[in-house]
Amino acid sequence: MIAFPEPRPTRPIWLVTLADLALxxxxxxxxxxxTRHQDRAALVAGLRQGFGGAPDTTRSRPQDPPMPLAAAMATFAPGSARPDGASGDLRAWARTAAADPRVVLTVTGSVDGSATDVDPATRSAAVLAADRARAVAALIAPAAPRLSIAIADAPGRRTAMVTLAFAGEPVRRP
Structure with missing residues (x-):
């Protein structure tokens, strides 16, 4: 009969795995x-380089905001989020403007700052400005796939302005 040595007491294997996961x-x-307060692009580039990846050459500097070139607007009655008048003209303008893949349309809703130009349900000017921007965006969305929405911070006019901006050539990834 073969005698095997008595096993020494050891730690369970799951304890080593747990310690690895905790570390x-x-x-x-x-x-x-x-890295909470560092530049995100520099951090990504450093991590990519540290793991042996090729540097990202598609962006040499942070993206500049698009350059505004033209604008069209829809007007509203006080306290209303339904555009007045020529919505067909605005839709046609957006379709023509969005035909170029290098442009981006931004809809900015605003209020006039008066006590009557607020959302009827919430009594909020910001909600009314957002509703105006959303209404115009919904109107032109089928014609303009590259669309963003903004809300004006300062009181201005009872409008939703659609701004055409040149965003540059589309980035093609290999």
């Missing part, structure tokens, strides 16, 4: 905390 989690939190 990875602590390392992840340390990385997040250390």
């Amino acid at each position: 990875l989690l602590v390392g992840c939190f340390a990385l997040i905390e250390a």
